[in-house]
Amino acid sequence: MLAGAAGLRGVAWAQPAERVHRVGWIATTGRLQEPYNIAFVQRLHQLGFVEKRNLLIEFRATGGQLDRVAGAAAELARTNCDVLVAPGSEANLIAIKQASRDTPIVMVALDYDPMAKGHVATLARPGGRITGVYTLTIELTAKRLELLKELLPNARVIAVLADSSTAGQLQAAEVAARRLRVVLHVHEFKNQPYDYDGAFAAFARGKADAVLALGSAWFVPGRRVIPELALKHRLPSMFNNAAWTEARGLLSYGANLSEMYRRAADKVAAVLKGASPAEIPVEQANVAELAVNLRTAKALGLTIPQSVRLRTDRVIE
Helix, strand or coil: CHHHHHHHHHHHHHCCCCCCEEEEEEECCCCCCCHHHHHHHHHHHHCCCCECCCEEEEEEECCCCHHHHHHHHHHHHCCCCCEEEEEECHHHHHHHHHHCCCCCEEEEECCCCCCCCCCCCCCCCCCCCEEEEEECHHHHHHHHHHHHHHHCCCCCEEEEEECHHHHHHHHHHHHHHHHHCCEEEEEECCCCCCCHHHHHHHHHHCCCCEEEECCCHHHHHHCCHHHHHHHHCCCCEEECCHHHHHCCCCEEEEECHHHHHHHHHHHHHHHHCCCCHHHCCCEEECCEEEEEEHHHHHHCCCCCCHHHHCCCCEEEC
């Protein structure tokens, strides 16, 4: 028996070490603790890819600075990753495409349509080295404006935070504004860092009744600042996902980010197991959730109408 055990030990020692898969990840913020980032890593673990065992994540953050994206992408391209993850802004995806030659890419498109922009041939068969998930940001813009108007029927001026990545959303907002008979006071940021104090001071001078922040990955570093400024200026605020209502924004309407990142992790795992991104369908997040922060509503002296509360998916108190 002892001789047999020794032989078995010899077999175990001779087995090759488990391969470590390298995943490159570019992100707007440096917070791996974001709930959606945690959801991504946890899903990979569930699918058999575990850090310190068979998974190494190369995480590069840009700090919300567009001029740092190309450098971060170039760094990732030099790490010989098995797959690259490009969440958030289209700028992240473009930089990773340009910096790498043939490495598969999984995107989480939050402020652009990947097929309309030409990054994939079709959703069912992407046809290249890119797959991933995306949300109908442009199409949901009008609904966000409608919800603000439903909450504030007497509102006449809606302030809008925009930047270079939100042109399609802004156009949709302008069409909806004409139908709803409201005037948009648009502040389009041109240069980083964004001057949020200056924008809200202009909104105050223009006597805005509420503020709509369009969906831009470059606003994410201001997630604490923007809702607080809206509260300071007594402006009900609307955002594109619940991470903003958790940060004291009043309302949000959009895709569940954690679920989107979990679905992206599924696609990363499929690539690591040998699937070609050209054959992995791009998924659209077609369920939007409405979130309301009741604490913020109370601070603003607002009562959420029953018509809105009945459609609310998440209540933050």
